[in-house]
Amino acid sequence: MSENRIDPGRRGLLRGRLRRGPVPVRPPYASDARVLDACVRCGACADACPEGIVAAGDGGYPEVDFRNGECTFCGDCAEACPVPVFDLTQGAPWFQAATIADTCFARMGIVCQSCRDACPTGAINFTIGRGGPSRPDVDASACTGCGACVSPCPAGAVTVVSAGGQEGTSNVR
Numbered sequence: 001m002s003e004n005r006i007d008p009g010r011r012g013l014l015r016g017r018l019r020r021g022p023v024p025v026r027p028p029y030a031s032d033a034r035v036l037d038a039c040v041r042c043g044a045c046a047d048a049c050p051e052g053i054v055a056a057g058d059g060g061y062p063e064v065d066f067r068n069g070e071c072t073f074c075g076d077c078a079e080a081c082p083v084p085v086f087d088l089t090q091g092a093p094w095f096q097a098a099t100i101a102d103t104c105f106a107r108m109g110i111v112c113q114s115c116r117d118a119c120p121t122g123a124i125n126f127t128i129g130r131g132g133p134s135r136p137d138v139d140a141s142a143c144t145g146c147g148a149c150v151s152p153c154p155a156g157a158v159t160v161v162s163a164g165g166q167e168g169t170s171n172v173r
C-alpha cells in the first residue's frame, strides 16, 4: 500500500519518524502540520520559487534554505501548490525571526555589519558596548523572518527560528 492511501493519522506517525533535529522552516503560509498532512511532495512549490530557496528536505517535503537567498513573500509557491498546504488568509506568512549567535564576528570585536546591510526592514541594530565591541541584535517586532541576513553572514551566525520557540524551526541542519 502506498503511503498516500494510509489514513492521515498513521501517515503523520510515519512521517514523524522521518524527522531528526529541529522542525525545518517550511515555505511561508505553509505550516509544518499542513505540510505533513497534505503535501504530496510534487515539488511544485520548489519549482515555482524565483529565489531558489525551496527544496525537498527530509522525506521529500519542502523546506526553505536561507543559505541560498531570501523570501520576498511573492506567493508563487502558494499559487503553484495543488493541495491545501498553503493558507494565504492566515495573516502573517510565518511566525519566525532571525537570531544571532555569539559566533558573530562583531561580537568578537571584528568589524562586520553585513547582516544589517542586508536587512530590508532595518530590524538589526548595533549596540556600542562600553569599552567592548559593538554587537548586533534583532528587533523581533521588525523582523519578518525573510532570511536575507543569513547568507551574507561570514560567520554563519544567523539562523531563523520560530517566534516563541514552539516549533524550534531552524535553517541549520
Ligand code: SF4
Pocket (backbone or CB within 6 Å): 027, 028, 048, 049, 050, 051, 052, 053, 054, 064, 070, 071, 072, 073, 074, 075, 076, 077, 078
Ligand atoms: S513566497 Fe516567493 S520567494 Fe518566498 S518561498 Fe515562496 S516562492 Fe519563494
Ligand code: SF4
Pocket (backbone or CB within 6 Å): 097, 098, 118, 119, 120, 121, 122, 123, 124, 138, 142, 143, 144, 145, 146, 147, 148, 149, 150, 160
Ligand atoms: S530575517 Fe529579514 S527582516 Fe529579519 S533581521 Fe534578517 S533580514 Fe532583517
Ligand code: SF4
Pocket (backbone or CB within 6 Å): 100, 103, 104, 105, 106, 107, 112, 113, 114, 115, 116, 136, 152, 153, 154, 155, 156, 157, 158
Ligand atoms: S553578518 Fe554575521 S558576523 Fe557580521 S555582524 Fe552580522 S551576525 Fe555578526
